[in-house]
Amino acid sequence: MSINLFAIRCKNVTKRFGSVMAVDHVDLTVAPGEFLSLLGPSGCGKTTFLRLIAGFEVPDTGTIEIGDIRVVGPKRWILPERRRVGMVFQDYALFPHMTVAKNVAYGVRKWPDQRERVGNALRLVGLDSFRERMPHELSGGQQQRVALARALAPEPDVILLDEPFSNLDVALRARIRAETREILDRAGATVIFVTHDQEEALSLADRVAVMWDGRIVQVGEPEELYCNPASREVAEFVGSANFLSAMVTDGHAECALGRFAVNGAAKHGDLDLMFRPEDIALTIAPDGASRVVAATFYGHDSTVTIRLETGEHIQVRLLGAPLAPGTRVHCQVTAEPRTFSRSPQPASL
Amino acid sequence: MATSSKTTFPFSLSETFRGGRRTYWSAGPPLLLVVVSSVVAISILLPLAYLLLRAAGAGDELWRLLLRPRSAVILFNSVALASAVTFSTIAIAVPLAWLVVRSDLPLRRLWTGLLIVPLAVPSYVGGFVLIGALGPRGMLQRLLEPLGVERLPEIYGFPGAWLALTLFTYPYVFLVVRAALQGMDRTLEEASRSLGQSGWTTFWRVTLPQLRPAMAAGGLLVALYTLSDFGAVSLLQFDTFTRVIYVHYQGSFDRHLAAGLALVLVCMTLLILVLEHWSRGRAHYHSGTGKGARSPRRVSLGRWRLPAFLLCASIVLFALVMPALTVSYWLLRSVALTANFSALPGLAWNSLWVSAAAGIAAVVLAVPVAYLTVRFPRRLTKPFEYAIYLGYGLPGIVIALSLVFFGANVAPFIYQTFFLLIAAYLIRFLPQAYGNARTSLLQVQPSLEEASRSLGRSWHGTLRTITLPLVRGGATAGGILVFVTTLKELPITLLLGPIGFKTLATEVWSLTAEGFFADAAPVIFVLLSVSLLPTLLFVGKEP
Numbered sequence: 080m081s082i083n084l085f086a087i088r089c090k091n092v093t094k095r096f097g098s099v100m101a102v103d104h105v106d107l108t109v110a111p112g113e114f115l116s117l118l119g120p121s122g123c124g125k126t127t128f129l130r131l132i133a134g135f136e137v138p139d140t141g142t143i144e145i146g147d148i149r150v151v152g153p154k155r156w157i158l159p160e161r162r163r164v165g166m167v168f169q170d171y172a173l174f175p176h177m178t179v180a181k182n183v184a185y186g187v188r189k190w191p192d193q194r195e196r197v198g199n200a201l202r203l204v205g206l207d208s209f210r211e212r213m214p215h216e217l218s219g220g221q222q223q224r225v226a227l228a229r230a231l232a233p234e235p236d237v238i239l240l241d242e243p244f245s246n247l248d249v250a251l252r253a254r255i256r257a258e259t260r261e262i263l264d265r266a267g268a269t270v271i272f273v274t275h276d277q278e279e280a281l282s283l284a285d286r287v288a289v290m291w292d293g294r295i296v297q298v299g300e301p302e303e304l305y306c307n308p309a310s311r312e313v314a315e316f317v318g319s320a321n322f323l324s325a326m327v328t329d330g331h332a333e334c335a336l337g338r339f340a341v342n343g344a345a346k347h348g349d350l351d352l353m354f355r356p357e358d359i360a361l362t363i364a365p366d367g368a369s370r371v372v373a374a375t376f377y378g379h380d381s382t383v384t385i386r387l388e389t390g391e392h393i394q395v396r397l398l399g400a401p402l403a404p405g406t407r408v409h410c411q412v413t414a415e416p417r418t419f420s421r422s423p424q425p426a427s428l
Numbered sequence: 429m430a431t432s433s434k435t436t437f438p439f440s441l442s443e444t445f446r447g448g449r450r451t452y453w454s455a456g457p458p459l460l461l462v463v464v465s466s467v468v469a470i471s472i473l474l475p476l477a478y479l480l481l482r483a484a485g486a487g488d489e490l491w492r493l494l495l496r497p498r499s500a501v502i503l504f505n506s507v508a509l510a511s512a513v514t515f516s517t518i519a520i521a522v523p524l525a526w527l528v529v530r531s532d533l534p535l536r537r538l539w540t541g542l543l544i545v546p547l548a549v550p551s552y553v554g555g556f557v558l559i560g561a562l563g564p565r566g567m568l569q570r571l572l573e574p575l576g577v578e579r580l581p582e583i584y585g586f587p588g589a590w591l592a593l594t595l596f597t598y599p600y601v602f603l604v605v606r607a608a609l610q611g612m613d614r615t616l617e618e619a620s621r622s623l624g625q626s627g628w629t630t631f632w633r634v635t636l637p638q639l640r641p642a643m644a645a646g647g648l649l650v651a652l653y654t655l656s657d658f659g660a661v662s663l664l665q666f667d668t669f670t671r672v673i674y675v676h677y678q679g680s681f682d683r684h685l686a687a688g689l690a691l692v693l694v695c696m697t698l699l700i701l702v703l704e705h706w707s708r709g710r711a712h713y714h715s716g717t718g719k720g721a722r723s724p725r726r727v728s729l730g731r732w733r734l735p736a737f738l739l740c741a742s743i744v745l746f747a748l749v750m751p752a753l754t755v756s757y758w759l760l761r762s763v764a765l766t767a768n769f770s771a772l773p774g775l776a777w778n779s780l781w782v783s784a785a786a787g788i789a790a791v792v793l794a795v796p797v798a799y800l801t802v803r804f805p806r807r808l809t810k811p812f813e814y815a816i817y818l819g820y821g822l823p824g825i826v827i828a829l830s831l832v833f834f835g836a837n838v839a840p841f842i843y844q845t846f847f848l849l850i851a852a853y854l855i856r857f858l859p860q861a862y863g864n865a866r867t868s869l870l871q872v873q874p875s876l877e878e879a880s881r882s883l884g885r886s887w888h889g890t891l892r893t894i895t896l897p898l899v900r901g902g903a904t905a906g907g908i909l910v911f912v913t914t915l916k917e918l919p920i921t922l923l924l925g926p927i928g929f930k931t932l933a934t935e936v937w938s939l940t941a942e943g944f945f946a947d948a949a950p951v952i953f954v955l956l957s958v959s960l961l962p963t964l965l966f967v968g969k970e971p
Binding site (some may be wrong): 133134135158159160161162164165166167169170172174175176186187226229230231 | 815873875878879880881882883884885886889893894897898
């Protein structure tokens with residue numbers, strides 16, 4: 080029975096490749112049993128961070144603790160094979176010269192209960208009948224599940240997944256995502272899951288850590304992250320965002336879409352207000368000051384670009400078919416905007 | 429759930445930073461690999477450096493010898509032979525490759541096979557074939573004697589050497605150009621046709637320019653082969669560098685000159701490599717990715733069918749049928765003369781065991797070096813790779829000579845031993861094993877090794893259970909390749925074989941040189957039987 084308050088705790092972890100700061104003074108704590116998603120654009124250092132936890136890279140500074148064991152720290156380095164960390168690789172890394180069963184048995188070789196563990200792991204992912212297949216005989220989704228079973232068989236304290244769905248067909252992805260989450264929940268493992276797909280991160284994770292330029296800029300539950308982004312970068316990366324310039328007077332910000340109360344620091348001066356595309360309702364109005372300039376139809380919804388009176392452009396999401404370009408509309412804000420200071424400042428916690 | 433397994437986890441979890449850092453590759457290569465690779469690299473470089481030192485030590489004396497008019501003749505002969513052979517092989521191989529890949533020539537697969545086989549004929553056997561078939565007392569002469577033909581045109585000297593080397597090295601160009609034609613992006617030709625150019629214009633202005641890198645690469649192989657060839661030029665008595673170096677070495681009165689000439693030969697080799705590199709660097713060609721893989725539209729030969737057939741047939745006649753006939757003819761004569769075959773098993777055994785030893789040693793040394801160069805930063809490991817490939821560009825006789833100097837003067841305890849002989853084979857042929865090992869290692873994704881580590885296996889456990897099983901096939905192939913090339917090797921065995929040590933190759937050469945064709949034929953027969961099958965297995969893979 081674990082009494083730890085954390086499954087993974089990283090403090091001040093830094094990794095530099097030449098002149099590039101891949102991971103820049105990162106602090107992160109993951110609770111036992113938590114499903115944390117590490118979200119960021121490609122090249123932001125998220126995979127490097129995962130590899131630091133797994134022990135495939137040696138950090139320049141910082142400490143990493145897994146369970147009650149410090150695996151990296153001053154004068155301390157635990158080999159990757161002794162960290163009890165399971166890893167699912169982006170390319171799955173199934174051993175091509177071994178059957179499915181041998182792949183899964185690899186991490187529990189010589190354990191007294193090897194047979195049971197392999198059986199349990201394969202049953203967990205629903206591939207019990209594929210034991211004697213070779214990896215190349217499986218579909219992408221099946222390979223991904225074998226990789227998962229292999230990582231789960233030794234019952235590691237922590238499972239790391241590096242973009243495990245990026246090699247799958249879009250059509251398969253949603254289903255396999257849900258299945259994976261279910262399997263990992265049943266296994267009760269602590270999970271860190273790397274992705275660049277914000278939809279994937281928001282829909283799967285208990286908490287999301289957003290990484291930008293080697294730093295973690297915000298950690299929070301998916302809703303909080305979406306509704307209350309800590310910076311413009313987060314706002315733009317997690318979902319899409321419209322920014323409108325506003326003038327603040329007497330605790331109210333005036334922008335092209337109206338006047339809104341602002342709490343907090345600036346009582347006067349310039350601000351940017353952020354509106355999500357779904358937070359704006361359109362009504363067709365021949366005398367409207369705004370005009371549809373472009374429209375994209377996606378099926379169950381569509382996006383229209385509106386040119387406002389001020390010349391600013393915003394994106395608005397509509398259910399169903401879009402409005403034809405040229406249509407004059409009236410915009411109504413349905414949710415409270417977030418405020419950001421005018422000059423984009425470096426993101427920080 | 430996770431806690432129950434902790435007790436069964438069979439490792440101690442306390443390891444010091446230092447201990448771990450050493451054995452995990454993100455913190456630097458394992459010491460053992462660096463040591464093995466360094467020993468290999470130094471063993472290759474040391475004898476060559478020594479040769480350089482000795483030649484430099486001769487000073488003015490050497491310059492006096494090198495600047496004699498005779499040296500100019502040798503230089504001219506070598507350059508003339510290398511250029512002539514290179515151009516003639518390209519002239520033969522490009523049309524042949526085009527015919528078997530892009531035309532509707534009947535029996536293309538059969539022709540392809542037949543046209544590749546001559547690759548398996550060592551140059552001294554080529555020499556035997558030309559002398560034994562076309563020489564003054566050869567097969568043709570004897571057959572024509574009843575018709576009153578007293579004399580055939582002279583085969584010794586330039587014509588024989590040129591013919592022998594052309595006939596048995598054109599497959600190098602053929603293979604490279606064929607591969608280029610197969611991989612070529614067909615849409616370029618289609619673009620040219622759609623722009624209103626005829627098929628003929630398209631071939632000259634689009635297809636052929638795209639083949640240039642392949643022709644250069646194939647030509648480079650042939651030029652290097654010709655420069656380094658000893659067997660054909662020595663038997664056909666044409667004074668190029670290799671033959672003169674050997675004569676001077678044998679005379680043993682003037683080993684400094686041999687060393688000096690060897691250095692000039694090395695310089696020429698380097699010059700060719702630089703030229704090739706330069707010509708390749710000027711343009712970028714992309715072989716078709718995916719699109720080129722479509723089966724190419726075949727060009728109908730029409731009335732050119734017969735000439736095309738005759739071209740293929742005549743090459744096969746000279747490069748394959750003539751050697752087969754010549755060897756058979758002399759083999760029958762030797763049986764008729766009730767020749768003594770008792771020496772054959774001993775010769776075959778000698779050939780087989782030194783070659784097998786070289787093949788195994790090559791794999792054992794190549795895999796660690798390949799592992800180092802594939803898995804660790806290039807800037808650190810590049811020198812090891814350069815050292816290994818150095819042997820590839822060096823003529824066998826230069827390697828042999830440098831080891832003779834080195835052994836006789838610096839390390840007399842290994843001189844005239846099998847150790848030195850096999851070391852020389854390795855310097856020459858290690859690149860073949862290395863290339864194979866490297867290619868198969870590159871196919872092993874690093875994530876496979878990382879997955880194994882994260883599943884609790886140490887780096888050597890990972891090596892044993894994942895990496896080595898996955899490269900075994902490729903490494904074995906490299907070993908067999910080294911085995912076959914060693915089997916056929918001549919100058920190194922001649923110079924470095926312990927006194928009285930004879931192999932199939934040296935016996936063929938000395939019997940042919942002395943004109944005992946009937947005695948040489950059975951030895952050739954055994955040699956080709958042993959080496960043909962593995963050679964054919966690998967021509968598909970080796971450009």
